[in-house]
Amino acid sequence: MNTQTRTPPKRSPDVAFVPMLAEVARIEVVSATFRRFTLTGPELHTVADNRFDQRFKILFPVPGSDITELPLDVLVDSDDWYGAWRELDNAVRPPMRTYTVRTVRPEASEFDVDIALHGRLGPASAWALDASVGDRIIVCVPHTGYTGGFHGGVDWRPPAEVGRVLIAGDETALPAVSGILERLPAGARGIAVVEVPDATDAQALSQPPRGVELRVVARGDTAVGTALIPAVHAAAAELLDAPDASAAVLEDVDIDAGLLWEVPTDAQGDPLLAKAPFYAWLAGEAQPIKELRRHLVSERGVDRKAVAFMGYWRRGRAEM
The missing domain is CATH 3.40.50.80 (Nucleotide-binding domain of ferredoxin-NADP reductase (FNR) module)
Known part of the structure; x- marks a missing residue:
């Protein structure tokens, strides 16, 4: 399934973070430990650019499978994606990890995430080592359609x-x-x-x-x-x-x-x-x-x- 041609669902303005299908557009070696992944997708122009230490989630495919083999109608299109994720069988449930949004480019419908490489310690670290351009994941990100104010996920909150x-x-x-x-x-x-x-x-x-x-x-x-x-x-x-x-x-x-x-x-x-x-x-x-x-x-x-x-x-x- 091409992530660029899939019709995005209508998003509720009451939900701060929403799951989106994303595809690896570019991979850059930043340093000995860090690899930068540029993600793109038909909805990524709506990622809110809150910067600072803005957190988001990645759902990685189970090794040997493609993320689009999962029930995307509930994992991506539903407001209750987390509940749907928890209900999946352990054998097919995509591992989920938390990362920081680095740079958002809404005009290109893409954003960057820097991932530290610590060896082949689990499914997320293995994905970071093996990923190629075109690989697909699900990201749960703050979106610009949210009308409730502060999205959350930013912990740099100093006094004025x-x-x-x-x-x-x-x-x-x-x-x-x-x-x-x-x-x-x-x-x-x-x-x-x-x-x-x-x-x-x-x-x-x-x-x-x-x-x-x-x-x-x-x-x-x-x-x-x-x-x-x-x-x-x-x-x-x-x-x-x-x-x-x-x-x-x-x-x-x-x-x-x-x-x-x-x-x-x-x-x-x-x-x-x-x-x-x-x-x-x-x-x-x-x-x-x-x-x-x-x-x-x-x-x-x-x-x-x-x-x-x-x-x-x-x-x-x-x-x-």
């Missing part, structure tokens, strides 16, 4: 007035960090720290405004977080005053049993603080992010309403 920012993450957060750096105001001040497997992965990062220093640390063959944790401690020491003796004690989060994720916003997605002297955004493997959150809030006294943290993944687990 911020003195300094700290942005930190491992390679899984690199596309999100790039999206944030591209949209920071010209007067922003702070430090961005990204841990990557290989020093050449710095090529995959966007450059920040003049007042934000970008620090890329390579861990080589050491464990995830080995380079990130001390680099973030050093950055925090530069950006913050002396530690506060009255710092808050955080509740423990069992990252093996639950999700490490907190974005300080209200029900409408607005920041809990109108202004703050400091704002931190942390994302990546759950254990280092948990440690860095504790360091900022419990050791350095940062208001927890000024710290967004996301455990994107957990070592040893295929999916969060």
